[in-house]
Amino acid sequence: MSKRVVIPIGPQHPALKEPGSFIITLEGEKVVGAQVEVGYNHRGIEKACESRTYIQNLYIIERVCGICSHAHSTAYLQAIEELAGVAIPRRAAYIRSIMGELERLHSHLLWLGVAGHEIGFDTLFMYAWRDRELVLDVLAMLGGNRVNYGINTPGGVRRDIDPEHIQKIRDMVDIVEERNKYYINLALGETTLHARLGGVGRLSHEEVIKFGAVGPVARAAGVAFDVRQAEPYAAYDEAQVKVITDDHADVFGRTVVRVLEIMESIRLLRFLLDNLPEGEIITKMPRRIPAGETVSRYEAPRGEDVHYVCANGTDILERIRVRAPTEANWHGMSHMLENDYLADVSIIIAAIDPCYSCTDRSIVIDNRDSGQQTIFDWKQLRQYSIDWYRNRGVDPAKLANRLPRL
Amino acid sequence: MAKRNIIEKAIDWSRRKSPWIIHFNAGACNGCDIEVVDALTPRYDVERFGMLLKGTPRHADVLVCTGAVTLQTRDRLKRIYEQMPEPKFVLAVGTCACSGGIFEDCYCVSGGMDTVVPVSAYIPGCAARPEAILDAVVKLLTSLEKSQKAIDN
Numbered sequence: 001m002s003k004r005v006v007i008p009i010g011p012q013h014p015a016l017k018e019p020g021s022f023i024i025t026l027e028g029e030k031v032v033g034a035q036v037e038v039g040y041n042h043r044g045i046e047k048a049c050e051s052r053t054y055i056q057n058l059y060i061i062e063r064v065c066g067i068c069s070h071a072h073s074t075a076y077l078q079a080i081e082e083l084a085g086v087a088i089p090r091r092a093a094y095i096r097s098i099m100g101e102l103e104r105l106h107s108h109l110l111w112l113g114v115a116g117h118e119i120g121f122d123t124l125f126m127y128a129w130r131d132r133e134l135v136l137d138v139l140a141m142l143g144g145n146r147v148n149y150g151i152n153t154p155g156g157v158r159r160d161i162d163p164e165h166i167q168k169i170r171d172m173v174d175i176v177e178e179r180n181k182y183y184i185n186l187a188l189g190e191t192t193l194h195a196r197l198g199g200v201g202r203l204s205h206e207e208v209i210k211f212g213a214v215g216p217v218a219r220a221a222g223v224a225f226d227v228r229q230a231e232p233y234a235a236y237d238e239a240q241v242k243v244i245t246d247d248h249a250d251v252f253g254r255t256v257v258r259v260l261e262i263m264e265s266i267r268l269l270r271f272l273l274d275n276l277p278e279g280e281i282i283t284k285m286p287r288r289i290p291a292g293e294t295v296s297r298y299e300a301p302r303g304e305d306v307h308y309v310c311a312n313g314t315d316i317l318e319r320i321r322v323r324a325p326t327e328a329n330w331h332g333m334s335h336m337l338e339n340d341y342l343a344d345v346s347i348i349i350a351a352i353d354p355c356y357s358c359t360d361r362s363i364v365i366d367n368r369d370s371g372q373q374t375i376f377d378w379k380q381l382r383q384y385s386i387d388w389y390r391n392r393g394v395d396p397a398k399l400a401n402r403l404p405r406l
Numbered sequence: 407m408a409k410r411n412i413i414e415k416a417i418d419w420s421r422r423k424s425p426w427i428i429h430f431n432a433g434a435c436n437g438c439d440i441e442v443v444d445a446l447t448p449r450y451d452v453e454r455f456g457m458l459l460k461g462t463p464r465h466a467d468v469l470v471c472t473g474a475v476t477l478q479t480r481d482r483l484k485r486i487y488e489q490m491p492e493p494k495f496v497l498a499v500g501t502c503a504c505s506g507g508i509f510e511d512c513y514c515v516s517g518g519m520d521t522v523v524p525v526s527a528y529i530p531g532c533a534a535r536p537e538a539i540l541d542a543v544v545k546l547l548t549s550l551e552k553s554q555k556a557i558d559n
Contacts, residue, residue, distance in 0.1 A: 043512045
């Protein structure tokens with residue numbers, strides 16, 4: 001057996017723009033073990049939400065992630081609207097869907113650019129990001145901001161779409177469609193791209209199900225799951241989504257799924273604009289949400305986004321839990337990295353379109369170095385946390401009485 | 407301060423004309439980071455001011471930093487700052503980097519960028535627009551030029 005080398009990558013690294021740390025064990029050039037350490041972006045959003053009102057939470061939830069901000073705010077609002085028993089107007093539902101599809105457009109174009117950059121195809125990076133600007137212009141026109149649009153509000157949306165806006169969206173969609181045809185040709189026909197990405201970062205159909213991967217990662221392995229189709233929200237009960245799948249189960253498959261999803265988003269956008277109903281865009285929403293708990297699902301560009309909200313009858317929520325799509329995709333990461341080359345690490349990591357700011361709620365450690373996996377059960381995990389604090393001079397037993405009981 | 411000799415002048419001139427930047431996310435929501443990268447792409451094209459995004463702090467003159475500093479990244483940010491060669495500048499991009507913003511009182515957040523490293527320019531905005539980032543860069547370079555001329559006179 002050749003000598004093993006351990007290379008730590010991150011948290012600051014040239015490959016990605018966000019802090020994440022990877023400890024890669026190499027045998028020669030081959031990756032034999034990978035340890036993923038996230039948590040650098042943990043800001044404590046869930047806790048912060050517990051001391052703010054529902055309206056204030058909307059703006060902090062929107063800033064869970066700057067790329068899928070609409071996904072998070074819509075998922076959160078769907079939950080509290082369900083608890084309050086409020087049905088939003090159809091026009092508002094359509095506008096939410098339109099924003100969601102525009103967001104998917106810009107997010108997939110962004111990913112395409114980043115993926116191009118990772119494989120040394122900087123021309124694609126510049127092309128994709130230039131086209132993405134057109135989408136951002138439209139988002140800024142509709143929401144008033146390029147990144148966190150702030151169009152959502154409890155009970156509907158804050159801004160209406162005028163016929164003038166519709167025309168501008170149509171113009172943009174036409175250009176992006178034309179450009180995207182070029183990307184589809186590139187993804188499906190370019191032999192160098194296939195040679196570079198084919199077979200890299202494999203996660204088979206069974207493994208996707210085993211690790212609970214979501215979004216384009218799952219669909220690239222032939223798992224035809226899309227929340228928009230499985231459990232329609234907003235306007236997706238009328239705008240039928242065709243689920244895009246592929247059977248390559250590698251980075252190449254993920255690329256194909258994403259470029260084809262851009263086409264599907266464009267089709268959906270045209271449908272939503274054609275069938276945009278007249279009427280109100282907002283309905284009255286109570287300040288206090290009745291006690292109860294619910295789970296809301298949303299198909300973010302990266303996969304299924306789950307929000308759990310527990311309300312206690314006041315204007316401040318009891319507990320919120322955000323399960324961002326990237327968090328689900330991390331579990332399969334060390335399997336994707338294994339048996340690939342060091343040079344492929346950055347594109348494999350980029351291929352799940354990781355969003356650390358979304359994810360950083362927990363830490364996943366999969367220790368391959370010893371060839372064994374340790375699984376903590378609840379008791380061990382609890383003991384671990386007690387020991388952790390005790391080693392730092394804090395005795396949880398003494399603190400326990402001071403914590404408020406729920 | 408003593409007047410600069412011809413070589414120092416040449417170094418200062420070239421530094422002004424091609425400041426290399428490094429980007430670090432200290433706990434941002436990704437919004438400002440994407441806008442920083444956006445500034446490099448064709449519509450804004452920050453490279454026309456001679457700026458080049460580098461992967462390592464040892465090559466960089468300007469640290470472009472986004473986000474409210476989380477406790478996890480605080481020490482890393484300090485280390486990255488210390489690794490940069492003198493003279494070095496820090497741009498705090500976005501409201502979170504300026505003051506902590508919406509995350510100010512979160513339990514895992516240390517606050518704005520200036521609680522950890524000295525900041526040369528603050529760029530507010532949620533997210534800071536690429537135009538604002540370009541403007542800050544140009545202002546930083548202009549102030550650098552002024553201070554260098556002031557040494558000579």
